[in-house]
Amino acid sequence: MKAYRQGELLFVLQTIKDVQGLKKALAEGKKTTVVAEGEATGHKHELADPATGILVDIEDAFVWIDNENPKFNNFQKILHTEKGTTIKHPDHQDLYLPGGTYYIRAQREYDEEMARQVRD
């Protein structure tokens, strides 16, 4: 699994065979330019130039690409860029992402209570 990282965000590079599924996801997902917002600081990870990529939030959309739903693997957003795009953040250096499709999720943290519920 190849990925890029900016702070706690992981951009996992995908090889998409199901182009129609991707097109549908990009059309039906909620369009945004903000990848994630810092909980404490409010600082945003966002597209430096929104014209260079399509970023969609798949939280409320039914997405099915290559026989799987990215939400099931805890991905919250999908980014597709033809010629590459840059992610900017006030505290981090710019992250350049080459052309491709990326599923995005945050680094996870262990929660004893959640883990207990899963184990139970």
Next chain:
Amino acid sequence: MYIYSGKAGWARNFCSSMMDGEIIIKDKDYRGSRGKKEKYVVCGGKLVESIEQDHNRKIHTVFGEFRKTYQKAKLEKEEYYQSDWRIKWKGLFFRQVNQDHILERYASGGSMSREIVYWKNKKLMYNLGKGNKNIKIFNKDGSLLAKISLSKRLSLYSDKYGLHVDFREVRKLTAMFRGNWYYELYDARGTVRSWLKGKNSIPEEGVRNRHKLYFLRGIQVPKKVISGKYDASYILSYPNSTIRSEMLKSYGIERVVRELHGETIEKKGEYELLQFPIPQGVEPDRIMKVLQMQCPSTQVWYTLRVSPECKNIHEAINWTYGLDLRDIRKTGQTVDILAAT
């Protein structure tokens, strides 16, 4: 009507049809002592009445009317039906004599409309009507025990096992309801000594015998958990995992690491995996594992709590990226970071 003998055994089964008459079945156990006795009355090809006697218990059913249960010849339970086994359309449809109370349920228009509970001495415990949002509960001596105020009416179920309002739970201050709710308990002089307030089955605040109660995620906690006056070792020694997690979130893993230092499992470049004992934890949470890492662009160290099953930095990093530990170990699956900022 056809009668089958299901339990009679091989070569003893019979099947017969009858229009009118009585069937009496006497059961004997393997030692030959008297067992269950059943009597059925058939009229016009239909079963109209049955009496089942099993030791001290007797059940008398008149089909389409009632079923009465006796224990040692004392009437214990009465159920009144329509012809299709639905509860009686109007009036008393259920009465049960319990150890310390008598439960009565009434119907109106075919559905349950009221529950009245009496103490064995005939004093009222409560009278709960459909749609009631204010309920009074009385003690055995007739004095007021509690007043309950609800934002949503209590749903009444005709087949509910037990009472709709649990007297003991109210008295122990552990009863909870749907919607917003509040109830107060009175002492013998009629003054409020305890109260509890909550929402959707989760208590939020209360007073027990004039001492304030504190809650976090519906669990009663000491005052210091709410006021935040605790240190890292207090958090890790707290017995309840829900509260421990909540305290860790508000206190911050960084502060715990600063205060307790912990034991280093592995240190490699900009990563360090630490562990801390949790004295009250339950396996596998007897230890807390924390991955410390340095951000390549800001140079700031930050910490993430990782699964206690992570054995080294490699596993811990990939676990934070969302990979399953089994996949990391068995298939060698990892996240290959091409660039990080």
